[in-house]
Amino acid sequence: MQPKAALPFSATMRPIINTLQAPLLAVLGAVLIGGLIMLITGHNPLEAYWAMLEGAVLGQNLSSTLSRAAPIVGMGLTAAVAFRAGFFNLGGEGQLVLGGLTTALVAIYVPLPAPLLMLVAFLAAALVAGLYAWLAAFFQFRFNVPLLISTLLLNYPARFFASYLTTHPFRDVPSGMAQTYMVPAAVNLPPLSQDGRLHAGIFITLGLALLAAFVINRTVVGYEMRMAGLNANFVRYGGVDLRRLGYRVMFASGAMAGIVGAIEVLGVHQRYIDDALTSPLYAWVGLMTALLSGSNPLGVLVAGLFFSAVQTGGFALERATEVPRELSRVLQALIILLVAARQRFHFGDGGAEESKE
Amino acid sequence: MTEFLNIFDATLLNSTFRFVTPILLAALGGLICERVGVFNIALEGLMLTGAFAAVVGSYYAGSAVGGVLAAALAGAALAAIFALFAITLRGDMIVLGIALNLLAAGLTVFLLRTIFGVKGAFQDPSIQGLGKIDLPGLEALPILGPLLSGHSWLIYLSWLLVLGMQLLLFRHALGLRMRGVGEHPEAAATLGVNVTALRYLAVLLSGALCGLAGAQLSLGNVTLFVENMSAGRGWIAVVAVMFGQAHPLGVFAASLLFGLADSIGFRLQGLQMPSQFTGMVPYVVTLVSLFIVEAQRRRRRRVAA
Numbered sequence: 213m214q215p216k217a218a219l220p221f222s223a224t225m226r227p228i229i230n231t232l233q234a235p236l237l238a239v240l241g242a243v244l245i246g247g248l249i250m251l252i253t254g255h256n257p258l259e260a261y262w263a264m265l266e267g268a269v270l271g272q273n274l275s276s277t278l279s280r281a282a283p284i285v286g287m288g289l290t291a292a293v294a295f296r297a298g299f300f301n302l303g304g305e306g307q308l309v310l311g312g313l314t315t316a317l318v319a320i321y322v323p324l325p326a327p328l329l330m331l332v333a334f335l336a337a338a339l340v341a342g343l344y345a346w347l348a349a350f351f352q353f354r355f356n357v358p359l360l361i362s363t364l365l366l367n368y369p370a371r372f373f374a375s376y377l378t379t380h381p382f383r384d385v386p387s388g389m390a391q392t393y394m395v396p397a398a399v400n401l402p403p404l405s406q407d408g409r410l411h412a413g414i415f416i417t418l419g420l421a422l423l424a425a426f427v428i429n430r431t432v433v434g435y436e437m438r439m440a441g442l443n444a445n446f447v448r449y450g451g452v453d454l455r456r457l458g459y460r461v462m463f464a465s466g467a468m469a470g471i472v473g474a475i476e477v478l479g480v481h482q483r484y485i486d487d488a489l490t491s492p493l494y495a496w497v498g499l500m501t502a503l504l505s506g507s508n509p510l511g512v513l514v515a516g517l518f519f520s521a522v523q524t525g526g527f528a529l530e531r532a533t534e535v536p537r538e539l540s541r542v543l544q545a546l547i548i549l550l551v552a553a554r555q556r557f558h559f560g561d562g563g564a565e566e567s568k569e
Numbered sequence: 570m571t572e573f574l575n576i577f578d579a580t581l582l583n584s585t586f587r588f589v590t591p592i593l594l595a596a597l598g599g600l601i602c603e604r605v606g607v608f609n610i611a612l613e614g615l616m617l618t619g620a621f622a623a624v625v626g627s628y629y630a631g632s633a634v635g636g637v638l639a640a641a642l643a644g645a646a647l648a649a650i651f652a653l654f655a656i657t658l659r660g661d662m663i664v665l666g667i668a669l670n671l672l673a674a675g676l677t678v679f680l681l682r683t684i685f686g687v688k689g690a691f692q693d694p695s696i697q698g699l700g701k702i703d704l705p706g707l708e709a710l711p712i713l714g715p716l717l718s719g720h721s722w723l724i725y726l727s728w729l730l731v732l733g734m735q736l737l738l739f740r741h742a743l744g745l746r747m748r749g750v751g752e753h754p755e756a757a758a759t760l761g762v763n764v765t766a767l768r769y770l771a772v773l774l775s776g777a778l779c780g781l782a783g784a785q786l787s788l789g790n791v792t793l794f795v796e797n798m799s800a801g802r803g804w805i806a807v808v809a810v811m812f813g814q815a816h817p818l819g820v821f822a823a824s825l826l827f828g829l830a831d832s833i834g835f836r837l838q839g840l841q842m843p844s845q846f847t848g849m850v851p852y853v854v855t856l857v858s859l860f861i862v863e864a865q866r867r868r869r870r871r872v873a874a
Contacts (some may be wrong), residue, residue: 249679253683302667355859357856357859357860361811361859362856364804365804365852365856368848368849369849369853372846372848375845376845376846379843380843499667500671503664545668545675545676546672548667549650549668552661552668
């Protein structure tokens, strides 16, 4: 009879290697394919990748990577929270935009003292964005419109509407640009670094990731979510009202996106600028981090940092060489493509979206 | 209000086809994938790729035909990647579709910068557009004439493709086998049908069709490429497939509707309505159409019960 001994190293490492091998291989593959693309278009891949690496972590660039990671992780959480329960929220972009706009408008036009106003702005952003996501859930449960489609289609009216408000009624006309007036200084999130790139929003995002991880793994509703994502029928037989779960999950997902918008507006821009939240493609990169990490909030944190590094590296790449920064987008998409090929995703059989009438 | 009604004239209906055709072609691609049981939501990315390739092809070949061929080939090539990952490697089709859309978006911008050295949009006199064909015989017809004449040859081709797809799916053995694969792949396999090959064929065809859709976008009316030119039309095409129940004629009707919405939105801009509201029109109409489909379905069930 063997005495109870500590597990050998290989036994503890194996599960970690198993979960990491697919993403790591995908990254390797993407790097190779990206290198090939660069060779074909006449660039030096080694030089390029080295520039990207330096551009992501060297000195000041690190704070850029970190500050860009916040919205990416936040939007990753948005997608992950929904995916985990088997619901497709592809409407992150629209929710983000509405959240950011609400934040700016509340902060500028609502007469309240500063600290309270910041809180109210955040809550308003979460509410508006959450409701917009809730709307898509409503279309699903009431009209059988697949979430995949409705969330995606709803992106466009939201973006258009925000664009309209920023270019017409609430426009900062003297500035000559499509943006709102500046948010009163006191309402903004405090900066953490000299150049103002790092701000307290990073901690909020971190907190949200931890909160999401806690809720998903340690609470009853998180259990329902996870089970709904794995097998909707199982949850139905267990007596969970999938509709209510769906509404709550979608609202939470949208609210998350709204908070990300609020962080960006109050932490980075100090106003709402038309297109500022959509052109960096935060919602889509965030979605990719959720896919890459299997909708695990802590995994989203890691993947988000990584993708942010890729993106920041991309900017530096363009400055240092002639390679366009969009290479980072290509790399990110290639990684997801390669990851998706190796495993069937378990974030839901989609059955959670159907409901018995 | 009368101003609004004024936009409903012959030119509106004629120009509508310019908006209909990209959606229609992409939807035909989506429909054939649906028929073989492949859920292809990469229509958006494939269309965008086609739009870019069309401009590249037209620029370097000096002809619109070159552009269209390039678009079809590029679409098929990208679709081949999707087919490989989705069919052979059995990846999750939804994730792959999303990844492919993102890849196309990134790659087109990357190549735009690398090949032409510009950002945002590429325009050049060397790009040959599709041109219009006026059919004087057809034009003479009383009401339909002006509606049916004066389109690009790609638009006319799209109508033929609708008929072709209808014939293929419902009158040809290959189409029968494809439908069988979609409805019950195991049964089809036991009958000796090569399920994989047919699925690959469908996906490659859809890639080519979406490529053509993109070519109509970038060479049809305007002759330029703008970043993210497809602007969600691939997704509207996905809805058109749902709305048309994966039936070529149904999909044609759906595409007409959505194209009309797009066209109306475009014309409304002339009435000093902010472009943001007019831009919303096709997406809102698409959503509303889904509600109507569901309402119809329920009414039919209630009647049947």
